[in-house]
Amino acid sequence: MQLTEQQIKSLLAKLPALKTEIQKVIVGQDAILDELLVAFLAGGHCLLEGVPGLAKTLIVKTMSQALQLAFRRIQFTPDLMPTDIIGTEILEEDHATGKRFFKFNKGPLFANIILADEINRTPPKTQSALLEAMQEFEVTYGGQTYPLDKPFFILATQNPIEQAGTYPLPEAQLDRFLLLVKIGYPTEQEEFEVLNRTTGIRNADVQAVISAEEIIQAQALVRQVTINEDLTRYVSQLIRATRPDTSAVSYVKEWVRWGAGPRAGQALILTAKARALLKGRYTVLMEDIHAMAPAVLRHRILMNFRAEAEGINSDKVTEQLIKVVERKGSL
Structure with missing residues (x-):
């Protein structure tokens, strides 16, 4: 369905309202909210990382309230099984004929917004059950494929501390997340406001402002945002510069074990388009690419032991590469 100009304007006006x-409910965290909305508009999934008590779960729950979508929370634990999230078959009886049959009972994955809380606390077998859902937007059980409802958005959280008893996500699954968003501590004023808001009797009334159909339309609209050839080439150069075997940058060869793959370039362009639309533009600018590069690349650049020993992380590499690639124009 082709939207009219008036429908597009009405749709875009709802994004700031969202x-x-x-x-x-959420105090501060302006950049975090932008990144979550960008991932949602781009049709991808998000991994949210932060220490306990920074409102990771509250952000997702509040986001679901502002959207007219089904929301489910899955608390990942060491004993969680794949069938606990996908669903399972149960034996039922037809009372009219007396015949028994198996019926698939859908699990919590069959919702629009899924909060996968503390995803690194469950074994790889259960983590891998998410892979098909995240990539194919469907699940398979007993040889039968079941499509998931759209829009479908997985927002997983993990705690960067307390690593005992956890199962780090494999690189293949990390790559399925469009963005890795890190939440830090609030500022002094923001923390003061949090205390004021959360220790009284008043609760904020969050209104749903956008429907599932409108979200799907917005996601389709993201694909129509234009990006010129020079910026596309810049993204390609930036991604290729993260790979130590082909990069001309000395510190990439020194610090990086594995660079980002082509999916990172796709993610960077798509999220840049979504950010442009969120800002009310139909064309990608360099600032969109620079703004999204850290969240796109931080889980796709694998640092070596020397970098870890020196306290060099992927964000630092991305920050330096943005400066070098922009300055030289080609690597």
């Missing part, structure tokens, strides 16, 4: 509704 963020405003979320901010009725």
Whole structure:
């Protein structure tokens, strides 16, 4: 369905309103909310990392309230099985004929927004059950494939501390997340406001401002945002510069074990388009690429032991590469 100009304007006006509704509950975290909304508009999934008590779960729950979508929370634990999230077959009886048959009972994955809480606390077998859902937007059980409802958005959280008893996500699954978003501590003023808001009797009333159909339309609209050939080539150069075997940058060869693959370039362009649309533009600018590069690349650049020993992380590499690639124009 082709949207009219008036319908597009009406749709775009709801995106800032969506963020405003979320901010009725969430204090600060402006950049974090932008990244989550960008991932949602781009049709991808998000991994949220932060220490306990920084409102990771609350952000997702509030976001679901501002959207007219089904929301489910899955608390990942060491004893969680794949069938606990996908679903299982149960034996039922037809009372009219007396015949028994198996019926698939859908699990919590069959919703629009899934909060996978502390995803690194469950074994790889259960983590891998998410792979098909995240990539193919469907699940398979007993040889039968079941499509998931759209829009479908997985927001997983993990705690960067307390690593005992956890199962780090394999690189293949990390790559399925469009963005890795890191949440830090609030500022002094923001923390003061949090204390004021959360220790009284008043609760913010979050209104749903956008429907599932409108979200699907917005996601289709993201694909129509234009990006010129020079910026596409810049993204290609930036991604290729992260690979130590082909990069001309000395510190990439020194610090990086594995660079980002082609999916990173796709993610960077798509999220840049989504950010442009969120800002009310139909064309990608360099600032969109620079803004999204850290969240796109931080889980796709694998550092070596020397970098870890020196305290060099992938964000630092991305920051330096942005400067070098932009300055030289080609690597």
